[in-house]
Amino acid sequence: MDQRVREHADVLVDWSARIDAGDDVVVAVSEGSHDLAVAVCEALGERGANYVAVYDSDEIERAYRRAHDGEFDEDPGFELSLYEEADAVLRLGRGRNTAAQADVAGETRQAHRTARTGIREARMDTDWVSTVHPTRSLAQQAGMSVEAYREFVYDAVLRDWESLADEMAKTKELLDEGSEVRIETGEQAVEMRIDGRTAVNSAASVAYDSHNLPSGEVFTAPYATEGEITFDVPMTVNSRRVRDATLTFEDGEVVDVSAAQGEQALRDVLDTDPGARRLGELGIGMNRGIDRVTDNILFDEKMGDTVHLAVGRSYGACLPDGETGNESAVHTDLICDVSEDSRILVDGEVIQQNGKFRWEEGFESA
């Protein structure tokens, strides 16, 4: 076994999920992540934790969903108990074919998801963490050989998380203290309010309210957005390719949209509900171990020298107690490269220019 698989498991168990002796841990093993599951359960054995391995197979779920009449039982008790009594859930993606469920009808998926709301909430109440093993299917989606993809994944995952968390704390502090963010790219600019909102230092650990490995972004919940921005990082939105989408905001709402490719996919998202036309998230990618786009949101949105805005639902962790923030059935991230010809300002002060933060060597404020 590649020694990095074991290192990945150690980071997941110790840094991300903070597993202790006696913890009850569900390990969700996908079709392609057997080797990582072996290393994770070895680590759990060493720590004296308990495990149940569940088999999280897209091919099985497809077969079940297609065969079912669609009247799914609500939160079957045996599965609900498993998650209600678990301390942590470690999800090890992914399958052997990222399109395995392409022929399951949208209504069926939605009905199955809805029937399992209680199970999902029980899982989210644990110290859950999602990560991926570098499978052939993900390498293919990234347009890479599996060997090169492995290098990419381990560069992103095997970082000095403690020191990245310290650096991201600086960005969080600026956002927590600031009232307004302005993002300038080329001739465009977009502005949004962030006062009263709390940024999350997403440092790939439940200790930081962060549930993805890798992570490496700081995000908050903006509102009252004005201006125009073009997202030049290509994305897949509901299985459709979107390139160079431009959104125009007035009074916090999207009033115009255009794209070099996939404009209709975006229009469909924006038409879902009223909240889908407002922003739910502003995120600043700070993981420089992620140095290329791989068509996987778990990685793309954390890439260093990018920012992303999501239309739709906002995260509770960013909101004052009792506030619901922007509500929507969707949360669609769109990413912008800010490594060149770009500035991020908080309350009129430049905090990043051309990808360099103001505390970094080479930072020049124009």
Add this chain to the structure above:
Amino acid sequence: MDQRVREHADVLVDWSARIDAGDDVVVAVSEGSHDLAVAVCEALGERGANYVAVYDSDEIERAYRRAHDGEFDEDPGFELSLYEEADAVLRLGRGRNTAAQADVAGETRQAHRTARTGIREARMDTDWVSTVHPTRSLAQQAGMSVEAYREFVYDAVLRDWESLADEMAKTKELLDEGSEVRIETGEQAVEMRIDGRTAVNSAASVAYDSHNLPSGEVFTAPYATEGEITFDVPMTVNSRRVRDATLTFEDGEVVDVSAAQGEQALRDVLDTDPGARRLGELGIGMNRGIDRVTDNILFDEKMGDTVHLAVGRSYGACLPDGETGNESAVHTDLICDVSEDSRILVDGEVIQQNGKFRWEEGFESA
């Protein structure tokens, strides 16, 4: 997908486990049984049942057990609840290497097993069924190509179970009404008492107290054994090969043992505890779909024209209420070919000669 995989799934779900709409079913998927799991969950979807797929991997269990300090937590609650609240458990064997746990210390396995006694009992309280998918590892163990092994497995599994159950009911009736069984092979004979005991018609269905697919045997719990018998079907006992073992019984106990190969393996079993020297089971194999030895007890002991005796623990289903029968930590089956030069007698009456039952064409009583 081979259509027989779907037929296997249908037999398992309908005939064996009797799954209904709304049933909560744990599907235990081993490393090699993905395709069968897809077919089983498709069948569960059609029936309107619910599933949780657990990943039953020897390689994961090995890594966990070896890494652990051996002080295992007793019956972790999250796993116990899963089985306590399940209606059925379908175990789909097997892994990619039947020797995957060969380097886990015996004490560690035993300690882990013992710590999970409550979980095991909860699982046995459901409508559980064990079956196997024809994997390469099992083909290798059988000394067969995977193609030939598939034919073998489906011949054993895809039977007219209803009519086999009817035929086995005749054997059960003879054993239930009888007081003494005598087995003659060549010059040898062994006799045992069965009065007061109830035979199980093991027809591969929970409706018959039968939890293996394939099955096809009738078994009871004998006692007061006298005489001598040679087991000419080769076996693997605790990873050691045993050939042509002869046991001699006096007053219900083994008083002499010899074997052409593996005698020490048998002596170790017999020395486990006092119950290990007495019989726990007499079984009569009646599945003629199983026509060769494959070094897998799930199949070998059900082979048509064989009988097997097990030293050690007897099954509760064969005993009068409140009786414990023969108690032992072991249950080791030994198999004898009775297709030639053999007779089985109940209370002095020949019920089978040279593999033909007395209700079959070609039966001749000498």
